[in-house]
Amino acid sequence: MYYLGLISEYLKNYMKTRLTYRADFWVEVISDLLFQATNLIFIFVIFMHTNSLGGWSENEVVFVYGFFMVPFGIFSCFINLWGFSERYIVKGEMDRIMTRPAHNLFQIFLENVDPPALVGSIIGIIIMVISGSNLGLVMEWWTIPAMIILTLSAVAIYTGIYTTLTSLSFYSDAPTGILPLMYNIQSYGRYPVTIYNRAIQVLLTWIMPFAFVGIYPASLFLHREEMQRMAFLTPVMGIIFFSIGLTAWNYGVKKYRGAGS
Amino acid sequence: MNELLAIEVEDLRKTFKVQRNREGLKGAFQDLFKRQYQEVTAVKDISFQIPQGEICGYIGENGAGKSTTIKMLTGILVPTSGHLSVGGYVPYQEREKFVKNIGVVFGQRSQLWWDIGVIESFQLLRKVYQVPEQDFKKRLDELVERLQLQDLLSRPVRKLSLGQRMRCELVAALLHNPSIVFLDEPTIGLDIVVKSEIRDFLRDMNREHGTTILLTTHDLQDIEALCSRVIMLDDGRIIYDGGLEELKNRWGTGREVLFQFGRSTKLAQLEAWTQQLPVKWSAENDLNAKVWIPLEINVSDVLGSVVGQADITDIKIIETNTDDIVRSIYQSGSAVKMDNPETEPEKDKVAHV
Numbered sequence: 001m002y003y004l005g006l007i008s009e010y011l012k013n014y015m016k017t018r019l020t021y022r023a024d025f026w027v028e029v030i031s032d033l034l035f036q037a038t039n040l041i042f043i044f045v046i047f048m049h050t051n052s053l054g055g056w057s058e059n060e061v062v063f064v065y066g067f068f069m070v071p072f073g074i075f076s077c078f079i080n081l082w083g084f085s086e087r088y089i090v091k092g093e094m095d096r097i098m099t100r101p102a103h104n105l106f107q108i109f110l111e112n113v114d115p116p117a118l119v120g121s122i123i124g125i126i127i128m129v130i131s132g133s134n135l136g137l138v139m140e141w142w143t144i145p146a147m148i149i150l151t152l153s154a155v156a157i158y159t160g161i162y163t164t165l166t167s168l169s170f171y172s173d174a175p176t177g178i179l180p181l182m183y184n185i186q187s188y189g190r191y192p193v194t195i196y197n198r199a200i201q202v203l204l205t206w207i208m209p210f211a212f213v214g215i216y217p218a219s220l221f222l223h224r225e226e227m228q229r230m231a232f233l234t235p236v237m238g239i240i241f242f243s244i245g246l247t248a249w250n251y252g253v254k255k256y257r258g259a260g261s
Numbered sequence: 262m263n264e265l266l267a268i269e270v271e272d273l274r275k276t277f278k279v280q281r282n283r284e285g286l287k288g289a290f291q292d293l294f295k296r297q298y299q300e301v302t303a304v305k306d307i308s309f310q311i312p313q314g315e316i317c318g319y320i321g322e323n324g325a326g327k328s329t330t331i332k333m334l335t336g337i338l339v340p341t342s343g344h345l346s347v348g349g350y351v352p353y354q355e356r357e358k359f360v361k362n363i364g365v366v367f368g369q370r371s372q373l374w375w376d377i378g379v380i381e382s383f384q385l386l387r388k389v390y391q392v393p394e395q396d397f398k399k400r401l402d403e404l405v406e407r408l409q410l411q412d413l414l415s416r417p418v419r420k421l422s423l424g425q426r427m428r429c430e431l432v433a434a435l436l437h438n439p440s441i442v443f444l445d446e447p448t449i450g451l452d453i454v455v456k457s458e459i460r461d462f463l464r465d466m467n468r469e470h471g472t473t474i475l476l477t478t479h480d481l482q483d484i485e486a487l488c489s490r491v492i493m494l495d496d497g498r499i500i501y502d503g504g505l506e507e508l509k510n511r512w513g514t515g516r517e518v519l520f521q522f523g524r525s526t527k528l529a530q531l532e533a534w535t536q537q538l539p540v541k542w543s544a545e546n547d548l549n550a551k552v553w554i555p556l557e558i559n560v561s562d563v564l565g566s567v568v569g570q571a572d573i574t575d576i577k578i579i580e581t582n583t584d585d586i587v588r589s590i591y592q593s594g595s596a597v598k599m600d601n602p603e604t605e606p607e608k609d610k611v612a613h614v
Contacts, residue, residue, distance in 0.1 A: 002391065009388045017376040096372060098337045099365040100389055101357045254339045254353070257277060258332050 003106060010110040018115075028116040036120055039187070040065060040127075054195035060222055061191065063131040067218035068190040069124025070147075071154035076117035079109055079159050082179065085169035094256060105163065105249050128221075137221065150217035150231070153238030157212050158186075160241030163249050170252030182208070190214035205230070212237045266346075267441050267473035268311040268334065273343035275304040275329050303329040305497035306343065311490075313440075314471040316463070318484040318505075321494030322591050327477045330494070331445050334475070335365050348441050361390060364439035368446035371426070372433045373418045379429050380414040383436060390437040397436065404432045407462060424455035431459065435466070442466075444476045448483055460486045481583045493590065501590065505583070512586040515555045517579045518563065522548050523572035534566050 047058040088094040189210030204211040219227035281297040304326040332338040336352030350359035373382040408428045493501035525547035544550040
């Protein structure tokens with residue numbers, strides 16, 4: 001309850017500061033959307049040359065992309081660790097965070113909330129509805145609960161991976177350049193993993209489990225039998241990776257050395 | 262654990278591993294593959310205890326380990342070894358519970374949100390610290406009244422002057438009524454008026470609420486105005502821990518009196534007039550002379566034996582102040598008093614007679 005209350009307080013504050021810069025808000029929304037649109041256009045271009053991608057039709061791949069946008073939007077809104085090392089470690093803002101009575105990682109998430117990213121999630125839902133009706137998918141009683149659980153699991157996986165990587169900045173002096181690389185790898189997870197070679201499949205499933213934030217959970221709604229077991233595994237992966245992230249973080253905080261004097 | 266102790270520190274040590282950069286481009290390449298590290302001990306096995314309700318000054322040169330100690334006491338850093346207990350908690354172990362009892366002000370860093378009104382920052386902190394609405398209101402009114410912030414509350418923090426901001430920072434750190442307050446250079450960069458306002462405020466708070474205060478500063482007037490006790494740090498070790506008066510008595514070795522004469526007066530002549538007193542004369546020329554008088558001799562005795570006989574145009578009595586005492590301790594790196602008056606502090610506090 002305490003933490004839920006804090007989320008709403010921080011969001012209110014975000015609104016107060018940001019709405020004074022209205023133009024900024026819209027520029028951010030539009031640039032986010034353009035970025036997503038180019039990805040979508042890329043999918044359309046591929047399907048101008050072929051009818052199926054590893055056995056998946058155009059509408060199916062677009063549906064997967066739509067699903068992928070939902071947890072990604074939520075993750076980008078609430079868990080924004082870009083520039084953590086620069087702002088909190090080099091500039092020493094972490095000192096302030098540590099003297100307040102809420103979990104430090106949670107405070108950092110709250111201080112960097114980015115609500116415009118949620119627009120991406122809404123677009124994702126619209127894409128799923130359109131491509132889903134093209135495919136003739138029907139809403140079942142379990143569709144919405146499953147959608148919520150799988151989305152939260154996917155967010156937990158993202159959070160776990162990025163938290164683990166960001167906690168490296170507690171050990172190394174220089175800010176790490178791993179995050180941009182991750183951003184590239186994660187986009188592989190929204191295409192059918194079966195089109196990649198074995199090594200990349202293993203990487204995307206077990207090491208950097210980005211297949212669990214796109215293709216695996218989405219396959220449940222597309223009734224693709226071959227991946228359904230993986231879809232059910234998503235919450236488990238979510239819990240495992242989130243725990244790894246939190247443990248790595250809590251351990252890293254102990255190594256925090258402060259900045260300057 | 263003794264309940265009357267607010268802060269207990271025993272053999273506290275903090276070691277940092279610092280990367281050593283080799284010189285030049287070649288060195289930079291070597292660093293890429295094999296780094297050299299150096300162990301730097303910022304705080305070297307210090308021990309002290311601060312009872313509840315005390316205002317203690319924590320002083321030392323830059324890099325002496327003050328901030329590192331404060332950061333360990335506030336739970337930001339984990340000590341390398343040693344024991345510490347603050348308000349009954351081990352700070353780094355139960356951080357979230359522990360910090361509800363302490364207030365922290367870093368003079369160089371802001372607690373407040375830059376873009377929103379001051380009052381909104383306070384409201385947010387109320388939520389973070391879970392202060393009940395009524396307690397919050399009462400406390401805020403009290404603090405606002407005391408620090409005269411009425412007109413500032415609705416302004417965004419970025420539009421405040423440093424002095425205004427600092428007063429707001431104090432309120433932000435005290436809203437949850439902490440029993441122990443850490444202040445890291447709270448008066449840095451402030452003008453004299455604001456400085457003395459803040460000092461008065463801290464002293465009143467200590468008196469009314471019995472708040473324990475640990476304060477680091479480079480402004481020794483803060484110490485003189487507030488602290489009954491001083492802990493002095495040099496190179497990670499405590500070199501003095503005790504009362505301020507005691508420090509002055511031990512280090513203030515004497516006073517000096519400057520004479521200006523209307524007629525040329527020889528040094529030998531002056532020495533002859535005061536030969537029964539253990540004073541030391543020195544003269545720049547025939548018209549100016551100074552005399553060093555140990556603490557146990559009355560200045561008036563010395564003046565008495567000179568005034569009647571010489572043609573004096575001006576007299577200045579110079580007393581050592583805390584600044585000088587501390588400076589000379591820093592220079593010698595030890596608070597063990599030496600008897601040689603050569604190491605006697607420079608003087609600049611002047612009293613005209």
